[in-house]
Every structure is written in C-alpha cells, then in structure tokens.
Amino acid sequence: MRELISKIQANLGIQSNRSKNISKHVFWSFVYKGGSIIANFLLVPLTIKFLDNENYGIWLTLSSFIAWFTFFDIGLGHGLRNKFAEAKANEDTELAKGYVSTAYYTIGAICLVFLALSLIASYNIDWTKVFNTSNALKDQLELLMPIVFGCFGLRLIFTLITSVYTADQHHSMQGKVSFIIAVGSLFLIWLLTKTAESSLLFFGAIFSLFPVLILLGLNLYAFSTKYKQFKPQWAYVKKEYFKDIFGLGINFFIIQISVIIMFSTDNLIITQLFSPEEVVPYNIAYKYMGISSMVFTMVLVPYWSSITVAYVKKEFDWIKNAMKNLIKFAIIAVILIVIMVLIAPYVYKVWIGNLVIIPTALTICMAVYFIVTVLYAPFNYFINGIGKIKLHMYSFAIGAIINIPLSIVLVKYTALGVEGVIIATIICILPNLILFPVQYIKLINNTATGIWDK
Structure with missing residues (x-):
C-alpha cells in the first residue's frame, strides 16, 4: 500500500514532505470515510425496520438534541488542536504535554458537573413533550436520557485524543475512528434485528455506549505507546496553559454554540x-446530499493543522498553493452535488425503497445548502488553522440568532413546509461566501487590519 501511495504522489508531482503526508492521509481518509458512508447508508433502512419511522425520528431528534451540549468542551478541543500543533512545531515537548493535561482535566471536571446537572434535569422533564411523542414511550425515555447524557459526557472527554492525533499531522485518525464506529454500529443493528424486539431504550443504550468504548480503547492505546510522554498528569495542569487554550478556544466555543443552533x-x-x-x-435527504461534503472534508481535514504549522514557520507560498488546490476541489464537489440531484430519485429507490418518500424540492434545497458550505469551506479551514477567527465567530453568532425565528416564520407563514427550515439555514450562512474569501486574501497578503486580523 505504501508503494501505491508513493507512485500516486510521484505521478501527481507531490514533492514536499508536508504535502506527501497530507496526500497519504487524504488517501486513507477516502478509504475510511468511504467505508463509513456505506455503513451509515446501510444502517438507515435497518434502523427504520427495527424502530419504525416514529421511533427513528425520535432517535434522530434526540441525537441532535444531545449534540447541542458539545459546547460543554468550551472550545478546548479546537484550542488544543492548534496549540499542540504550534508547540510540536516549536519542538516544545513540555508545553505540548501541559496543553494535553490541562485540556483533559478541565473537560473532565466540566463533564462531571454536566453529568450531575443532566441527571437532575432528566428526571424532572417530560421527554414525551420535548420530542412530541406519545406517553407510551415515557418510561423508556426517562431511563434512556441519563444513559445518553452519561455516555455523551465520557465521549466528550475521550474525543480529545483525536485532536492530539490530528494536531500531530495524523489527519486520518478521526476518519479511522468514525469508520470503526460506523461498521461496528452496522453489525450491532443487524444483530438486533435478528435477536431482539423493537425497543428505543435498548437501541439507544447500545448505540450510546459503543462509541465510548471505542474511544476509551484508543486513549489507552495512544497514551501507553506513541503519546506516552504526553499522558495527562495532574502536575502539568496549569492556569497559563488553560489561558492559552481557552484564549483561542473561547472563540471556537462561541462558533460551536452557533453551529449547534444553526445545524x-x-x-x-x-x-x-x-x-x-x-x-x-429530512435527515435522509441530508445524509444523501451530505456525501459531497463528506468527500470534500476528507481532502480538507489534513490542511487545518498543516496550515497551522506552515503559518508558524512562515511558509506562505506553500499555503497559497494549497489553497489553490482546495478551491479546485471545491468546484469539483459542486459539480458532484449537481449530479447527485439528478440521480437522487434512483438512489432513494435503491437505498430505502418505499419506506420513506423524499420530496424533490427538499433534495434541491439540501443541495443548495451544501454548495454554499463547500464553496466557503477552504477559506474557513485556513482561518481556523491560523486562529484568526473573530470575524468567523461574529458571522456564525449572528446567523445562530436569526436561524430559529427565521425557520419558524418560513414554515408557518409560507407554503415552503419542511423545506423552509433548511432555507433559513442557507440564508444565515450565505454572507460567509463573501466574508471568508475576503479575509483570506487580506491575511495571506499581509494587509489585514482590525476585525480581519483577529
């Protein structure tokens, strides 16, 4: 496999070590993500058959609801990613270890508080009203929610290891973890369809715990082998390390909250x-059209931390060439989206048959949404990589503020129906098509001032 990758690199004229490393991890990301996409697609009809449409809809809504609480990491995951990469680039092992230890212990403490609050809240909330479902599921939801909250808290801590791998230029690790979780989940749901009766509680408990076990295993492996010298230790938890990570992380934190509200x-x-x-x-259309974004993200992900290192070392020519290539990939992704819209009816028929009907208008709206995100994504990753994210933060925060009321207005007072929800999101992110490229041009040409340079 290494020889194949080397031949591909030689044929493409890839010479620098950084570009070779990126191309290697992009290749593996395609392998892992491709497997994940196939597994997740196969997972949908199996899950619908096991749970039925209503319970599957509740699970999707519940999963989105829990995702709101990702803000509890207060941006430390992204802050660790950038600061660890900078410390490694400057060959400062002690500082890198301090960042890892501080991030782990801080998020660990936050998750303990989160878990206590969620347990208290979960027994005082009528979840049937939250998820707009029948009282028949009340007992199941009362038992399921504490399990889901607890597993989420643990996952928030253990996910930090993927930030360490990515910051250390091992860009495909996150894809590998997602692949293992997706394939394992597919096997588990297949097993459930053969051995168990339909149960939202049983399904939710298994699918909440499984990713936690995978991430725990990766943490134990990483900190006993490759990253043994960076193993989290209380002695390395310091206020100044927290300030470094949180100073950048607070901006990512606000962006995370905004993204959660919008998406x-x-x-x-x-x-x-x-x-x-x-x-x-709605989710099936999102999953289908989202393939384009997933494919493009496989190319994008390695560039975040690589741009961080290149920017620290002032290798601006490499960054410019990288951005030109990413823009070309973005255009290819847009063409892919258009093709996907044209063949959507045939794909839906093969994928889910008559289990669910997907309106054409919904597919088109999803396509427009992903076209917008794909076109500004290269500039977004550059901005994230160098940490000049103040404008990024304001843009997403304003979008988050208007997203929910705009969604309600478009649904209630127009004939758009469900499509109004994604159209509202499109309107909220549309300004980024102008703001992010302009900021990139100013930063790379060293002409950025004021908000453009923060």
Whole structure:
C-alpha cells in the first residue's frame, strides 16, 4: 500500500514532505470515510425496520438534541488542536504535554458537573413533550436520557485524543475512528434485528455506549505507546496553559454554540412544528446530499493543522498553493452535488425503497445548502488553522440568532413546509461566501487590519 501511495504522489508531482503526508492521509481518509458512508447508508433502512419511522425520528431528534451540549468542551478541543500543533512545531515537548493535561482535566471536571446537572434535569422533564411523542414511550425515555447524557459526557472527554492525533499531522485518525464506529454500529443493528424486539431504550443504550468504548480503547492505546510522554498528569495542569487554550478556544466555543443552533436545531423544529415522522425524510435527504461534503472534508481535514504549522514557520507560498488546490476541489464537489440531484430519485429507490418518500424540492434545497458550505469551506479551514477567527465567530453568532425565528416564520407563514427550515439555514450562512474569501486574501497578503486580523 505504501508503494501505491508513493507512485500516486510521484505521478501527481507531490514533492514536499508536508504535502506527501497530507496526500497519504487524504488517501486513507477516502478509504475510511468511504467505508463509513456505506455503513451509515446501510444502517438507515435497518434502523427504520427495527424502530419504525416514529421511533427513528425520535432517535434522530434526540441525537441532535444531545449534540447541542458539545459546547460543554468550551472550545478546548479546537484550542488544543492548534496549540499542540504550534508547540510540536516549536519542538516544545513540555508545553505540548501541559496543553494535553490541562485540556483533559478541565473537560473532565466540566463533564462531571454536566453529568450531575443532566441527571437532575432528566428526571424532572417530560421527554414525551420535548420530542412530541406519545406517553407510551415515557418510561423508556426517562431511563434512556441519563444513559445518553452519561455516555455523551465520557465521549466528550475521550474525543480529545483525536485532536492530539490530528494536531500531530495524523489527519486520518478521526476518519479511522468514525469508520470503526460506523461498521461496528452496522453489525450491532443487524444483530438486533435478528435477536431482539423493537425497543428505543435498548437501541439507544447500545448505540450510546459503543462509541465510548471505542474511544476509551484508543486513549489507552495512544497514551501507553506513541503519546506516552504526553499522558495527562495532574502536575502539568496549569492556569497559563488553560489561558492559552481557552484564549483561542473561547472563540471556537462561541462558533460551536452557533453551529449547534444553526445545524442541530432543525430536527427539533421539525418535530415540534410537524411530527417526528417528518424528521426522517429530512435527515435522509441530508445524509444523501451530505456525501459531497463528506468527500470534500476528507481532502480538507489534513490542511487545518498543516496550515497551522506552515503559518508558524512562515511558509506562505506553500499555503497559497494549497489553497489553490482546495478551491479546485471545491468546484469539483459542486459539480458532484449537481449530479447527485439528478440521480437522487434512483438512489432513494435503491437505498430505502418505499419506506420513506423524499420530496424533490427538499433534495434541491439540501443541495443548495451544501454548495454554499463547500464553496466557503477552504477559506474557513485556513482561518481556523491560523486562529484568526473573530470575524468567523461574529458571522456564525449572528446567523445562530436569526436561524430559529427565521425557520419558524418560513414554515408557518409560507407554503415552503419542511423545506423552509433548511432555507433559513442557507440564508444565515450565505454572507460567509463573501466574508471568508475576503479575509483570506487580506491575511495571506499581509494587509489585514482590525476585525480581519483577529
């Protein structure tokens, strides 16, 4: 396999060590992500058959609801990613170890508080009203929610290891973890369909715990082998390390909250304004059109930390060439999206048959959404990589503020229906098509001032 990768690199004229490393991890990302996409696609019809449309809609909404709480890492994951990469680039092992230890212990403490609060809240909330479902599921939801909250807290801690791998230029590790989780989940749901009766509680408990076990295993392996010298230790937890990570992380924190509001509230809005069943076609269209974004992200992901290192070392020519290539990939991704819209009816028929009907208008709206995100993504990753994210933060924060009310207005006072929810999100992110490229041009040409340079 190494010889194959080397031949591909030689044929493409890839010469620098950084570019060779990126291309290697892009190759493996395609392998892992391709496997994940196939597994996740096969997972949908199996899950619908096991749970039925209503329960599957509840699970999708519940998953989105839990995703809102990713802000509890207060941006430390992204802050660790950038600061660890900088410390490694400057060959400062002690500083890198301090960042890892501080991030792990801080998020660990936060998750303990989160878990206590979630347990108290989960027994005082009528989850059937939250998810707009029948009282028949009340007992199951009361038992399931503490399990889901607990597993989420643990996952928030253990996911930090992927930030360490990515910052250390092992860009495909996150894809490998997702692949293992996706394939394992597919096997588990297949096993459930053969051995168990339909149960939202049983399904939710298994699918919440499984990713935690995978990530725990990776942490134990990493900190006993490759990253043994960076193993989290209380002695290395210091206020100044927290300030370094959190100083950058707080901006990522606000961006995370904004992204959650814009992208993870859709399922709950649809559930409340329509029904849990309507969440299913929406998510299927999202998953299908999202393939384009997944493929493009495989190319993008390695560049974040590589740009961080290149920017620290002032290798601006490499960054310019990298951005030119990413823009070309973005255009290819847009063409792929258009093709996907044209063949969508045939794909849906093969994929889910008559289990769910997906309106053409919904597919087109999803396509427009992904075209917008793909076109500004290269500039977004550059900005994230160098940490000049103040404008990025304001843009997403404003979008988050108007997203929910705009979604409700478009659904209630127009004939758009469910499509109004994704159209509202498109409107909120549209300014980024102008703001992010302009900021990149100013930063790379050293003409950025004020908000453009923060």
